[in-house]
Amino acid sequence: MQTTMLDAVSEVLSVAFFVYDRNDELIYASRLIRNYIPVPPQYLTPGTRLRDYLGALYDTGWRGVAAGGNSDTAQSREEWIAEHISAHWRERSEVQQCDGQNRWTRLTKRRLPSGHGICVITDITDQKKREEQWRADMERVQLTEEILDNLPQPVFVQDRNLGMVAVNKAFCGFMDIPPESVLGGALAGAFPDEIAGKLTGVTRHVLETGTASAMAVDLPAAPSGFRRVVLRSQRVGKPGRYFIVTSFADAVGAASEGTATTTTAATVYTPLLRQKDPAPAEIRAVHLGRKALLVTKDTDFETKSLKTLQKLGFDCCCVRDAVEQEAFLSVARSVGVVIDLIVVDTEMDVKCLEVADDYDIGTITLDGFQLDTELAFMIMEKLAGLEPPAMADDWEINTGEVEHGGRHLHAPAPLVLVAEDNDINQIVFSQILEGLGYDYRIAADGEAVVRLCRELRPDIVLMDVTLPLLNGFEACRRIREEERGTGRTTPVIGVLVQAFERDRDECFAAGMNDVILKPLSPDAVEAVLERVAPQLKGASAG
Secondary structure, eight states: OHHHHHHHHHHHHTEEEEEEOTTSBEEEEOGGGGGTOOSOGGGGSTTOBHHHHHHHHHHTTOOOEETTSOBOTTSOHHHHHHHHHHHHTSSEEEEEEEOTTSOEEEEEEEEOTTSOEEEEEEEOHHHHHHHHHHHHHHHHHHHHHHHHHHOSSOEEEEOTTOOEEEEOHHHHHHHTOOGGGTTTSOGGGTSOHHHHHHHHHHHHHHHHHOOOEEEEEEEEOSSSSEEEEEEEEEEEEETTEEEEEEEEEEOTTTSOTTOOOOSOHHHHHHHHHTTOOSOGGGOOOOOOOEEEEEEOSOHHHHHHHHHHHHHTTEEEEEESSHHHHHHHHHHHHHTTOOOOEEEEETTSOTHHHHHHHHTTOOEEEEOHHHHHHTHHHHHHHHHTTOOOOOOOSSOOOOOSOBOGGGOBOOOOOOEEEEEOOOHHHHHHHHHHHHHHTOEEEEESSHHHHHHHHHHHOOSEEEEESSOSSSOHHHHHHHHHHHHTTTTOOOOEEEEESSOOHHHHHHHHHTTOSEEEESSOOHHHHHHHHHHHOGGGHHHHHO
């Protein structure tokens, strides 16, 4: 009865222990002891001498390595046994050891006033891993601080609450403030109120959207006057642990009228457009000979966008809704006019993106906030690497062989079917896939994705699991049922909001091939597409 109770206690506490009397003979050894001590069972029976048990332990080669890293394998058998018997006779003794399988154990020994001894063995492998992780994290923190302090440009870091959590020496020197005066506080502790308010809006937008941003500001500079700098902010980290990193760059000369003009638009705009200065007047026009269509109902949005587009050398005009957009593009195609880009206000209906997709024309979507800081940069990123067409005084009529939107015929890009009901996420998917060179269609509910998969036979499906009418799990099961016996298996990637193991398991149980987590990024989407369907990579590049 007592033995059964002791075994139960050992298992409940997840510890192994054995007890020996004043004559050093074993009285009891719990069943869990065999998980830690590799000796034959006869050496764990009552009446076994402690010396015999230790000798058998030595013979198995189980010496252990102490926490300090010293192994006692160099000792002779008798020396080793004598040392451990001595340890068992101390009133208190504790040692941490690592076996040959990287498992760490703690041996805690007590000698009671009655002469009875107890040895408790605990698995501390997880604790050791946490300690190692903590040490590694501390080393990374120290390394990060050293790297920040050795950067020539000022840098500061904010947490998800927009509190200042790190600054480097260059920042403190530039702002002429000690680090303790700003760490743990808000931007107002380091910047003038007007700049702090504007910068707070920028960094909050970066935190919420993940879109890198920049702004030009005039900061007080010694001995008097101001110095114009560009503050570039970007989001780093993982969901729930995001940080905003902002660095300073000197804007002097970047937007000056004396900047040398080169033959390639990319080099002209690189130092200037990456500032994303909200003052459109500072953008120097390099006529690219391209044509853009703006889709918005907001007259202020229209005015600002057209001004920026025209300064970038675009011929452009504006339509108010998807109906006007469809009519305009139809006429343009009928006369062979090439529309290079469509800029869509995020306040517009998603139908505007579908119309652009039908005509196979690249789109940029942005809100009023991004309009001031991002439009020029986004356009140049979109058109990077493209050779400007021949100059023309008016809309050029293209008599060559063209397809949708006036683009030249080429091998069809892989088709990705996106199952997503959220308008904003649809826009994100469309921007990412277009940038990666994939064609795509969007289905807003589970019934639609099953139907479109049957009709379009896409190369791959990105499946949000929280769809209306039919959730993503059930939609995938329906797709697999319809494909049964056809010899076709469409790769399906589950799109999850959080990395719960049960959701991953349900995705694979429904027949999905892989999963990806929101918020989405081009790198993550490209990686999972290449992982699930590597044969599509070359086709998308065409």
